[in-house]
Amino acid sequence: MQFLAWFNLLLLLPCFGTTKTCFPGCHCEVESFGLFDSFSLTKVDCSGIGSHIVPVPIPLDTSYLDLSSNKLETINESMLTGPGYTTLVSLDLSYNKIAKISSTTFSRLRYLESLDLSHNSLEVLPEDCFSSSPLGDIDLSNNKLLDIAMDIFASKGQGKPLNVDLSNNMLSTITRHREKSIPNIQNLNLSGNRLMSVPNLQGIPLRYLNLDGNPLVKIEKGDFTGLKDLIHLSLSGLRGFGEFSPYSFKELPALQVLDLSSNPDLKSLTAEVIFGLNALQELNLSGTGVSSLPKTALKYLPSIKSITLGKNIQCLKTIKEGQYHRQIGLTKKEVLSCHDSHGEPLLRDDVQQSKGSRGVCQQPHLTQEPASDEAN
Ligand SMILES: *[C@@H]1O[C@H](CO)[C@@H](O)[C@H](O)[C@H]1NC(C)=O
Ligand SMILES: *[C@@H]1O[C@H](CO)[C@@H](O)[C@H](O)[C@H]1NC(C)=O
Ligand SMILES: *[C@@H]1O[C@H](CO)[C@@H](O)[C@H](O)[C@H]1NC(C)=O
Numbered sequence: 001m002q003f004l005a006w007f008n009l010l011l012l013l014p015c016f017g018t019t020k021t022c023f024p025g026c027h028c029e030v031e032s033f034g035l036f037d038s039f040s041l042t043k044v045d046c047s048g049i050g051s052h053i054v055p056v057p058i059p060l061d062t063s064y065l066d067l068s069s070n071k072l073e074t075i076n077e078s079m080l081t082g083p084g085y086t087t088l089v090s091l092d093l094s095y096n097k098i099a100k101i102s103s104t105t106f107s108r109l110r111y112l113e114s115l116d117l118s119h120n121s122l123e124v125l126p127e128d129c130f131s132s133s134p135l136g137d138i139d140l141s142n143n144k145l146l147d148i149a150m151d152i153f154a155s156k157g158q159g160k161p162l163n164v165d166l167s168n169n170m171l172s173t174i175t176r177h178r179e180k181s182i183p184n185i186q187n188l189n190l191s192g193n194r195l196m197s198v199p200n201l202q203g204i205p206l207r208y209l210n211l212d213g214n215p216l217v218k219i220e221k222g223d224f225t226g227l228k229d230l231i232h233l234s235l236s237g238l239r240g241f242g243e244f245s246p247y248s249f250k251e252l253p254a255l256q257v258l259d260l261s262s263n264p265d266l267k268s269l270t271a272e273v274i275f276g277l278n279a280l281q282e283l284n285l286s287g288t289g290v291s292s293l294p295k296t297a298l299k300y301l302p303s304i305k306s307i308t309l310g311k312n313i314q315c316l317k318t319i320k321e322g323q324y325h326r327q328i329g330l331t332k333k334e335v336l337s338c339h340d341s342h343g344e345p346l347l348r349d350d351v352q353q354s355k356g357s358r359g360v361c362q363q364p365h366l367t368q369e370p371a372s373d374e375a376n
Contacts, residue, residue: 022044022059023044023046023053023056023057023058025046025049025053026044026045026046026049026053026056026058027044027045027046028042028043028044028045028059029042029043029044029045030042030043031043040061041061041063041064042059042061042062042063042064043062043063043064043066044056044058044059044062044064044065044066044084045066046065046066046067046070047066047067047068047069047070047092048068048069048070049070050070050071051070051071051072051073053067053070054067054070054072054075054079055078055079055080055081055082057082057083057084058082058083058084058085058088059084060083060084060087061084061087062084062085062087062088063087063088063089063090064088064089064090064091064092065084065085065088065090065091065092066092067091067092067093067096068092068093068094068095068096068116069094069095069096070096071096071097072093072096072097072098073096073097073098073099074098074099074100075093075096075098075101075105076101076102076104076105077102077104077105077106077107077108080105080106080108080109081108085108085109086108086109086110086111087111088109088111088112089111089112089113089114090112090113090114090115090116091106091109091112091114091115091116092116093115093116093117093120094116094117094118094119094120094139095118095119095120096119096120097120097121098117098120098121098122099120099121099122099123100122100123100124101117101122101125101126101129102126102129103126103127103128103129105129106129106130106132106133107132108132109132109133110132110133110134111133111134112133112134112135113133113134113135113136113137114135114136114137115130115133115135115137115138115139116137116139117138117139117140117143118139118140118141118142118143118165119141119142119143120142120143121143121144122140122143122144122145123143123144123145123146124145124146124147125140125145125148125152126152127149127151127152128152129152130152130153131152131154131155131156134155134160135155135160135162136160136161136162136163137162137163138153138162138163138164138165139165140164140165140166140169141165141166141167141168141169141189142167142168142169143168143169144169144170145166145169145170145171146169146170146171146172146173147171147172147173147174147175148166148171148173148174148175149174149175149176149177150174150175150176150183150185150201150204151176151177151183153183153185154181154182154183154184155181155183155184156181159184160184161184161185161186161205162183162184162185162186163185163186163187163188164185164187164188164189165189166188166189166190166193167189167190167191167192167193167210168191168192168193169192169193170193170194171190171193171194171195172193172194172195172196173199174190174195174199174200174201176200182203182204182205183204184204184205185204185205185206186205186206186207186208187206187207187208188201188204188206188208188209188210189208189210190209190210190211190214191210191211191212191213191214191234192212192213192214193213193214194214194215195211195214195215195216196214196215196216196217197216197218197223198211198216198219198223198224201226201227202225202226202227203226204226204227205229206227206229206230207229207230207231207232208230208231208232208234209227209230209232209233209234210234211233211234211235211238212234212235212236212237212238212259213236213237213238213239214238214239215238215239215240216235216238216241217240217241217242218241218242218243218244218245219235219243219244219245219248220245220248221245221246221247221248221250222251223248224248224249224251224252225251226251227251227252228251228252228253228254229254230252230254230255231254231255231256231257232255232256232257232259233252233255233257233258233259234257234259235258235259235260235263236259236260236261236262236263236284237261237262237263238263240265241263241265241266242265242266243266244266244269244273245273246270246272246273246275247272247273247275247276248273249273249274249275249276249277250275250276251276252276252277253276253278253279254279255277255279255280256279256280256281256282256303257280257281257282257284258277258280258282258283258284259284260283260284260285260288260290261284261285261286261287261288261308262286262287262288263287263288264287264288264289265289266285266288266289266290267288267289267290268289268290269285269290269293269294270294271294271296271297271300274297274300274301275300277300277301278302278303279303280301280303280304281303281304281305281306282304282305282306282307283301283304283306283307283308284307284308285307285308285309285310286308286309286310286311286312287311288310290309290310291309291310292309293307293309297336298317298334298336304317304336305317307336309338311341312340312341313338313339313340313341314338314339314340314341315336315337315338315339316336316337316338316339317334317335317336317337318334318335318336318337319334319335
């Protein structure tokens with residue numbers, strides 16, 4: 001079918017005065033959308049050919065260009081220039097050997113929204129290297145970046161939300177130069193780096209932050225200051241991690257998901273540590289030494305729906321209705337009910353008996369005033 005479509009296109013296009021040539025070795029694909037196929041996107045796949053492929057001529061209305069796995073060592077603006085490049089929306093340069101880019105490398109790509117530079121050998125990024133394009137996704141994972149200035153992700157003007165993947169690099173520092181504008185990053189992946197402390201990301205409107213696998217020894221009060229929009233924080237598998245200072249998460253009023261899994265040295269979570277997590281719905285403590293929560297947990301976690309404890313013990317919040325329906329107020333009790341990995345319920349008595357082996361799953365409860373529910 002695709003062949004047929006392509007064939008038709010070859011027949012039709014010259015009538016409109018455009019010729020589409022697909023460079024030998026590359027694979028061009030046209031996808032049509034909309035009523036009567038009124039809108040089409042051209043994808044050009046030049047992956048796995050070899051470094052001689054650049055500069056490759058591409059059809060005029062190319063949206064996606066795949067240059068991955070070509071053993072490219074350098075890439076500069078003269079390799080990314082030409083008729084089709086002006087309209088490019090997505091560029092894949094992953095799995096090459098690119099060690100260096102300059103501040104002008106992508107300067108001609110004025111409509112580029114997605115750039116994949118993952119699995120290369122980049123050590124540094126020059127200032128302004130991304131500032132010419134309206135990027136929404138930048139994948140820099142699996143490179144050799146040693147430090148990065150967040151300012152390179154700041155755009156001039158439009159302020160489009162940005163996803164940045166910096167996982168699996170060698171980042172030990174993240175710098176900010178205050179005089180420049182704040183980058184509009186919503187999702188930031190810093191997992192698998194060498195950060196020994198939580199970087200200063202203050203004011204960046206992050207919704208997702210991943211710091212998994214960094215050698216963060218300690219997390220302290222104030223570390224997450226200025227991240228009031230953060231919804232999902234992942235702190236899994238921190239190497240050598242020991243403890244959270246009281247009020248570490250106090251500044252995260254919107255946080256819904258907190259992943260603290262695979263931190264075997266984390267032995268307890270006090271009420272002071274979880275203080276302030278008013279929006280938290282999911283807490284993952286699997287693979288930690290935490291086998292019980294303070295009795296007041298539900299009071300400090302008023303929105304919690306699920307807690308995973310110790311070795312695959314899943315606790316869900318359930319609401320038990322009180323017995324005195326006829327009274328003015330209906331008493332509702334919120335309890336955490338816990339199950340092991342086989343779905344077997346762990347009742348309070350079981351839990352106490354299984355202390356040590358399966359961990360203790362206490363059932364803290366909270367009595368709520370029912371007034372608002374009755375009104376509905
Ligand atoms: C881009 O790189 C190629 C190959 O290394 C080189 O011949 C060319 O002069 C470079 N262009 C610019 C503008 O640096
Ligand atoms: C963050 O990076 C890690 C490692 O590359 C990956 O496993 C994880 O899925 C990433 N998270 C997101 C949301 O992309
Ligand atoms: C908790 O974390 C573990 C280990 O990272 C993962 O396997 C599990 O799926 C997570 N559980 C939930 C409920 O997210």
